[in-house]
Amino acid sequence: MPSYAITGASKGIGREFVRQLAQSPSNTVLAIVRDPESPGIKALAQAHSNVHLIKANVTDPQSILAAAEQAAAILDGKLDVLIHNSNSVDMATFSLPPSKVPFDVEATRSFYEEPVRTAIYGAAWATNAFLPLIEKGDLKKIAHITSSMANTEVILGTGVDYAVAYSIAKAGMNVQIAKYAAELAPKGIKTVAICPGWVETHEGPKPPQLVEATEIMLNQFRKMEPDLKGQMPVEESVSQQLRVINGLDAARSGTVIRARDFKA
Numbered sequence: 001m002p003s004y005a006i007t008g009a010s011k012g013i014g015r016e017f018v019r020q021l022a023q024s025p026s027n028t029v030l031a032i033v034r035d036p037e038s039p040g041i042k043a044l045a046q047a048h049s050n051v052h053l054i055k056a057n058v059t060d061p062q063s064i065l066a067a068a069e070q071a072a073a074i075l076d077g078k079l080d081v082l083i084h085n086s087n088s089v090d091m092a093t094f095s096l097p098p099s100k101v102p103f104d105v106e107a108t109r110s111f112y113e114e115p116v117r118t119a120i121y122g123a124a125w126a127t128n129a130f131l132p133l134i135e136k137g138d139l140k141k142i143a144h145i146t147s148s149m150a151n152t153e154v155i156l157g158t159g160v161d162y163a164v165a166y167s168i169a170k171a172g173m174n175v176q177i178a179k180y181a182a183e184l185a186p187k188g189i190k191t192v193a194i195c196p197g198w199v200e201t202h203e204g205p206k207p208p209q210l211v212e213a214t215e216i217m218l219n220q221f222r223k224m225e226p227d228l229k230g231q232m233p234v235e236e237s238v239s240q241q242l243r244v245i246n247g248l249d250a251a252r253s254g255t256v257i258r259a260r261d262f263k264a
């Protein structure tokens with residue numbers, strides 16, 4: 001009876017994890033969301049009795065601790081797999097290269113803060129809150145969802161000079177997951193940072209600026225992958241990511257894995 005808790009489950013990749021995991025009635029799936037009234041995830045929970053919605057904000061430590069308490073009550077104190085997927089970016093500075101970091105302490109803090117709060121603080125708070133449950137679980141796995149934007153070969157190969165704070169936050173996430181692997185190996189807990197690929201998670205019609213930004217990114221990514229057609233469907237990315245989690249073993253604990261390259 002495997003159990004899974006997924007943060008940032010209201011939409012996109014997080015909600016698709018919930019949808020795919022809910023298909024197996026033997027799974028218990030905890031969808032951790034800031035707003036349990038979000039229509040897509042609410043409908044999933046109504047349609048599947050093995051999906052439980054828990055309200056929490058990963059950037060508020062008391063809120064995520066309270067979520068872990070609720071999870072313990074539902075799961076009899078044990079959790080098999082935690083997937084920390086939540087992410088937030090500041091769109092006002094996302095397109096800027098590093099030379100635009102302002103000469104102002106507060107403005108600089110705000111330039112970096114948003115993705116760091118979800119990728120590093122939120123990842124640590126969510127992991128630490130659920131750790132007592134994971135220690136008692138059978139599978140003992142923790143996955144943080146990272147990005148190839150943190151990979152310096154990808155930065156140099158594509159020439160992507162924007163998404164500075166996001167990329168740095170995910171690079172920090174990759175280091176933090178390795179630290180968790182080093183700390184938790186004696187307890188039999190495996191950790192991994194998964195790159196989901198370039199995934200279509202936008203819902204509804206795309207505004208013209210987004211269409212233009214997607215085209216620019218496609219051309220940049222094609223410098224490394226000339227045959228790339230565009231963004232991957234979210235269903236495909238999540239099924240690849242679940243293969244990584246299923247196949248995660250002690251030998252690969254603490255590493256960064258590109259989901260589509262994973263061979264079990």
Ligand SMILES: NC(=O)c1ccc[n+]([C@@H]2O[C@H](COP(=O)([O-])OP(=O)(O)OC[C@H]3O[C@@H](n4cnc5c(N)ncnc54)[C@H](OP(=O)(O)O)[C@@H]3O)[C@@H](O)[C@H]2O)c1
Nearest residue numbers: 008010011012013034057058085086087088147198199201
């Ligand atoms: N899509 C891609 O191409 C791609 C590529 C590489 C990596 N990734 C990574 O994959 C993950 C999912 O991406 P996505 O495209 O599905 O993102 P998304 O559609 O923007 O969804 C992000 C999720 O994070 C939640 N969230 C944001 N701030 C939160 C907070 N403080 N506490 C709790 N939840 C919070 C959002 O919930 P609300 O609805 O409450 O805002 C939402 O459910 C992210 O970690 C992202 O960095 C995505």
